[in-house]
Amino acid sequence: MKHIALSPGFMFVGVLLLAAAAALASAGATAPKAAHAMASAAGRAAQVERGRYLVTVMGCGDCHTPGYFYGAPDPARMFSGSEMGWRGPWGVTFARNLTPDLDTGLGRWSEDEIVRAFRSGAKKDGSPVLPPMPWQDFSTLTISDAHAIAAYLMSVPAVKHRVPDIVPPGKPYTGAIIEFPPPTAWDAPRGGAPAGAGSK
Numbered sequence: 001m002k003h004i005a006l007s008p009g010f011m012f013v014g015v016l017l018l019a020a021a022a023a024l025a026s027a028g029a030t031a032p033k034a035a036h037a038m039a040s041a042a043g044r045a046a047q048v049e050r051g052r053y054l055v056t057v058m059g060c061g062d063c064h065t066p067g068y069f070y071g072a073p074d075p076a077r078m079f080s081g082s083e084m085g086w087r088g089p090w091g092v093t094f095a096r097n098l099t100p101d102l103d104t105g106l107g108r109w110s111e112d113e114i115v116r117a118f119r120s121g122a123k124k125d126g127s128p129v130l131p132p133m134p135w136q137d138f139s140t141l142t143i144s145d146a147h148a149i150a151a152y153l154m155s156v157p158a159v160k161h162r163v164p165d166i167v168p169p170g171k172p173y174t175g176a177i178i179e180f181p182p183p184t185a186w187d188a189p190r191g192g193a194p195a196g197a198g199s200k
Ligand code: HEC
Pocket: 055, 058, 059, 060, 061, 062, 063, 064, 086, 093, 094, 095, 096, 097, 098, 114, 117, 118, 123, 124, 128, 129, 130, 131, 132, 133, 134, 138, 149, 166
């Protein structure tokens, strides 16, 4: 049997080749990862943009952005909630802070919980989303459009603003409110109302 004697020089080249191969292998592994990250960042940006469009044409800011009721929505406080109460048989409700603020907004809600609230009428704690939040209209949103809205809401600047708590029916409240008068026979609910919030 013939023995091959490896010279130190030959071994050195071999080590270099091994190092180069390892470097190539790791570059091969990170390049697709980087491309994937870029693609998903672009996808997220497109999703947020779709959400911005939907939220605008669906008029979420009408109730949830201060100033809207008085003809001057404040762009610096978009979706930070309103202190104008809506009084009806449900008590007094306030359009809530939808910005990602951790303590006063939706910052601790998951995207799925936000979607459930405006698409199925159930809050994070399972309680019903009360009038006049028109969630029944939004229950026909496709899941991808609903998630685009939630993604957009999570992208707006967080505004710290605590909206007043719900006032139960019959309890006094002295702040600014719009009061719904008792309905005429025509407007009175005739059993066509949804069976219950969160049922979808
Ligand atoms: C006509 C007024 C009005 C419009 C328009 C409106 N909302 Fe609301 N929304 C409310 C009110 C009032 C509440 C609070 C209901 C309650 O306290 O039970 C609310 C509650 C919510 C909640 C639950 C938040 C929480 O902290 O409990 C979410 C999420 C929400 N709205 C999202 C939206 C989105 C998204 C849109 C547009 C697609 C929208 N709303 C349009 C009035 C409105």
